[in-house]
Amino acid sequence: MGLLLPQEIVTERVLPTLRTELATALLERGWTQRAVAEQLGVTQAAVSGYASGKGTVDERLTDDPRFGETVERLADGFDADDLDEYEAMVEILELIRSFEDRGPICAIHEAEMPALEGLGCDVCVRGADDAVAADRETLANVRRAARTLRASGSIAAFVPNVGTNVGMARPDPVGPADIAAIPGRIHAVRGRIEVPSNPEFGVSEHVSRMILAANEVDPTILAACNLRTDERLLEAARERGLETFAFDAGYEDRTDRLRSAFETRETVPRVVYHEGAFGIEPITYVLGESAVSVIDIAVDLGTAGTAT
Template sequence: MTVQLPSQIVVERFLPTVRSMLAAELSERGFAQREIADRLGVSQAAVSQYLAGDGGREERFVEQSRMQATVERIAEGFATGRMDDYEALAELLELVRDFEDRGPICAIHEEEMPALEGMGCDLCVRGRDRAVQAEREVLSNVRRAVRAFANAPGVAAHVPNVGTNVAMALPDPADETDVAAVPGRIHAMRGGINVPSNPEFGASQHVATTLLAATTADPSIRGAINLATSDDLLAAVPESLDAVAFDAAYEDRRERLRALFADGVPGVVYHEGAFGIEPITYVLGESAVDAVDRARTLVERVDGS
């Protein structure tokens, strides 16, 4: 992974783009190339390149209506004398801050640093924040767990018809919005695994319900994955994890699970279904990665038996 600061994007992509756009606007207002060069702090040759369309514009900046409005405002201010260099700088800095706050600078930054993708990164704007850092860590853990599950052999056969989800809760979660999971769930497709999107908070209901009951009883349990219940899968559960059954009904499920976990949280809980409810097994762990590792081990034991 290449570490790149957003300031590099500002210097290498935003600045040439805004200079090119300003050069064009000032030229339309009758400024000579020498005057434009003085205003922009570049050489006259650079201005000539900008006006010829060789300035290396970043189109994602050019198409932004706020970028266009800011450039026109600065150019008009220079032309009428109502704006000086200090005021122009203030306008551009405000625009940069806006673009860094989940705007086009943020989008380009994610492309250059894939580790940021899907994390809702706002480090540039708000700095370090423990709550934000915890969210990023949870999302990152779920993404790694999902990749591990999707790449594991044999898991497709254990994905229920309703789909599988991989979830992880924040420390001290209050409700489903504090649990990250995959929107739309993970499904088996042509013998493989289809992951529809990156994890988000609040994307799971049933897996989150089970996980919230577990983490309330034992705060160290913060990860979960659901699989299809089968005799072979349950037979593969080692004594160290323990497999405990519960009633499949949705009504008051979280409260019933809390009561079940009062004497300790097992590594596996399952139900055998009911009318309109598919049999589901939940594998729990200290994180999403831990839960998936346990699930993969169960699948390997089934396939090896």
């Protein structure tokens, strides 16, 4: 599904489910179908449908205790004749607002509009947000990079056994939660690149470490991808004037060691690699300003590498 406004979810899911559940609650209190229809502003035929189980009920809404509590308050108020339509509207609007703030409406919206995936969007509650816009651009950049990677015919030969990934940080990253990457990593299957899902924040480990270490020394470095260390790739990088830098493969204190090495050099090389160790596969990282630029370099190196 493409564009879907939260108001459509309210209209097509919340209100029909609310009417169905409220009608059922009033009928259980002994109301006639005609009285229920008049109270809810629907036809008696609609109430008959609710009573026979034909009403719309979205369990993602009814599973939330707040929904049932609101229905019970409305039904009790109408039944006791101490709740008017204005007060009922206030109750319903409060429920909708609470459901839009990381609640069921938000969950339905994210499930049915893939463009929101991984954003932690709260635009319904707090309006347009520059940080959300930056996150959207970061996720979109990683998606474009993953598509380029998937379309490449040369890079599959250099995907590590542990899989590859491409990550990009939001501005001023402080930890792995600020890095968007592909959950589950990217693998080569029979010479083809398989991208398992859309990018999310906080799902990478080694790529995030590399980005964070590099970014502390050079804030323009926001992205990285990992490939299998291969002399053909390294030679192609050198031929293109890209500085290469070897580091120790050990995981212990890797981020600190890399940061210290970059600080000593006063620059961050665009190609950083290790030769592996016991139980650690040799890995090369390509660094850059964006996920797209990193993958463009990686594909170019892969193409040159397979040609030799």
